[in-house]
Amino acid sequence: MDKKTEEFFDRLRTELEKSNSWPAIYLFKFIVPTDVEKIKQVDAAFDGMGAVMKTTQSKTGKFTSVSIDVQMQSPQAVIDKYIEVSTIEGIISL
Template sequence: MDKKTEEFYDRLKEELEKSNSWPALYLFKFIVPTDTDKIEKIEKAFDCLGAVIKTTQSKTGKYTSISVDVQMKSSQDIIDKYIELSVIEGIVSL
């Protein structure tokens, strides 16, 4: 992980710690190129966590936005999930 990415996650963790008591409901938002495999990878990453997942395709159908509402145990669990999913080609975390 490069220094810039590491600093981003450090800042995010700090903000999450300030604004939440744990466990907390967290909304993950992603945009990926519309590809069944990529969407399934994201959905599988939240299996067994009781997540509510909504997907919406863009008007052109080229991209899909994915919202995941899920109870997370800690700010570190959120960071870990972002890092786990960052390997998906073309994913954008919002």
């Protein structure tokens, strides 16, 4: 992981620790190229967690916004999930 990414996750961890008591519902937002397989990969990353997933396709149809509400146990669990899904080709975490 590069230094910029590490700094981002450190800031995110600090913000999450300040703003929530854990466990808490967290809203993950991603943008992926519109591809059924990529959307399935995102869905699979949250499988068995009781997550509620909503997808919205862009006007051009090239990209799909994926929003996921799910209970997470800690700020580190949120960061671990972001790292896990970052391996999906073309995904952008918001």
